[in-house]
Amino acid sequence: MSLLQQMTDLARCAKLASRQLAELSTTEKNQALKAMAAALAACSPALQKANARDLESGRQMGLNDAMLERLMLDDKRIVAMAQAVRDVADLPDPVGRILDDRTRPNGLRLQKMSTPIGVVVIIYESRPNVTADAASLCFKSGNATILRGGKEALHSNQLIAAAMVEAGRSALGDRFPASAIQVVPTPDREAIPALLSLTQYVDLCMPRGGEGLIRTVADCSKVPVIKHFKGVCHVFVDRDADPAMAMSIVVNAKTQRPSVCNAAETLLIDQTVAARWLPDIAAQLATRNVELRTDPVALALLRSRTGPFPLILSPATEQDYYTEYNDMILNVRVVEDVAAAINHINQYGSGHSDTIVTANEATARRFLAAVDSAAVYWNASTRFTDGGEYGMGAEIGISTDKIGARGPMGLEELCSYKWLGFGTGQIRT
């Protein structure tokens, strides 16, 4: 059987499964999820065995220690994975929400109701827990999932999916479609373009991982893709900021967890206050070993600074302003005013998360309106852009796209909608 034929079968089965999923009640879905969580916990020994095979071939493939560490499943990780599935069962059902309700002059009542999307392809890298996370979020939102993890995790991923499907069937019998959760069974790279050419069956693709992976997927896909690109996030310290608050937000946004997409990469500071506040901010960052890449004005302000922790300074290149460091490095640029800060962010940012620190409401409102990003904050750290922090319970990623979903994607963002029309025989005249 050709690869395209194999992918077509997979996708066609997923589409049929999605029809059945659309008819499951909330109670049924939650029953199945609880059974899945129990099954994952119960199959921990078998899962660790499958994972050991993946680790072994990973070593042979020459994966580095960090990659092997991400790939590894132990008891603790499996318990956490099962608990995450149980948590999804406890979240409200995102399907069937009435988003609009209007009755027209002719008496026709129109309701806009949230629905599943249909068939969702998730493409991701090493961590096998993504398999359970993504599958449970998609299942709860009534979507059939086709999962494509890293080839190094294939055995682990297949066993996780199989355990979830078996648990679903034991909980719901034939009401649970066996193709609700599928793992692409081949590591062949050509499987991805084949699968993403099937617009008649696949409704959405979400790649999660490095920028290269996402660009490759988006480039080859004929189905809609919601991209979760990099986070080049900014803190703008306005002239009317409270300096202590500014300090605290800059330090938090950069250093609390520098490896994640909502960490700040660039500090912008208003020229009126830069001379007064920047040296102290820089000194504080130096205590945490943050390297600063600065524009000439900031460099001049900081160069002579001495203290117990020496500053690590170098001039910023234009490319630096586009870069997601995911590391203890921060660009620093002195800007003329809020308008210049907005322009910088819209030019160099990635539309992820940006914040202004100011006590001036008019300035803040302008910043909130003009910065074209998924999340724009006033007097808060960029680090809050996260499904959990937003009260969504869990997230499948953070979209930097503007069509379909933007920002943290929880269960509601895994839904589409349809219009229901309730008539009493209305015809159009």
Added chain:
Amino acid sequence: MSLLQQMTDLARCAKLASRQLAELSTTEKNQALKAMAAALAACSPALQKANARDLESGRQMGLNDAMLERLMLDDKRIVAMAQAVRDVADLPDPVGRILDDRTRPNGLRLQKMSTPIGVVVIIYESRPNVTADAASLCFKSGNATILRGGKEALHSNQLIAAAMVEAGRSALGDRFPASAIQVVPTPDREAIPALLSLTQYVDLCMPRGGEGLIRTVADCSKVPVIKHFKGVCHVFVDRDADPAMAMSIVVNAKTQRPSVCNAAETLLIDQTVAARWLPDIAAQLATRNVELRTDPVALALLRSRTGPFPLILSPATEQDYYTEYNDMILNVRVVEDVAAAINHINQYGSGHSDTIVTANEATARRFLAAVDSAAVYWNASTRFTDGGEYGMGAEIGISTDKIGARGPMGLEELCSYKWLGFGTGQIRT
């Protein structure tokens, strides 16, 4: 200058314009729209002159009469076009709506607010009034538009856009960005893939027209596309229907305006009532010259029917069930029950508009839940799927996609959203 360079300049200017549009107030936008409406009406003679050039070269290109008729602008059409722009000014501003509002335990307030999408490319065929319609809807929703009409309408389209831009500038001065409304200046077909490769500037493409055009655009585009595909719409007459209502809805859905996408193409009727009701429905359709393409069971029921208006009958092929006739032709199929009707619709339909006629609420609820279409009706004609009928005021099209917008797309559907976070210094711990 290469075509790609030319398109890049166009798109970059549009992106910059979209930043300025995002900062316009509702009052400013409405002022500009009213000035545009007045300008279109005022330039009627010049517009008819440009249109005469288009008509002349259209004749030389060998356009048929129907195409020339669609292309033609006269006083009446220009007045209607101007009025449509004025109507958009009177609609509520879709930007700035608060779609969600939550305060987290840490005091961080999160508001989900509607925003413009950014840069929208509209690709369409003959009618020049689409230029003014699309440009005004995009402008009101804060989006910069790049318009690509049929090459036969280039002069008319360019003059319409120029008149609108000039009016915008005279109303708002420098606050109105000259690149808010642009027409692709070349008829070169390669302009489309060039423009739709510019993911850094273009946020969305909406092709409007025949299936071939839409597929070509979707195939070459690297930016998100919202497709407005064909309407293969169904009426299902359930065993518990009121027969008079069923008759009225079938006749309306098929014959009231057969050329449009929300007209019905297939009648499904429950086997329990087919023998009793189908002959009368067929006879009524015969009075309106509707040709019936029937499955064997319906054919057997109808073959012996005589009357003043003879039935036009032929057997339906499987391909017929997939076909949008846009004509006085209706497929007729007898189905076992509501489940079979749902399966038929999900298999052969285009996810546009489908209706059930029944007095049985449980049957209706099942149909509404399971039919995977943009609009699903209970006891109403499929013909209601329309921005005007939905109270949206105007529509830019009817999406058969599930990501971004589904069903009629009015001003609200031309929006994205962002999250605003209002803090008092919150940091993440």
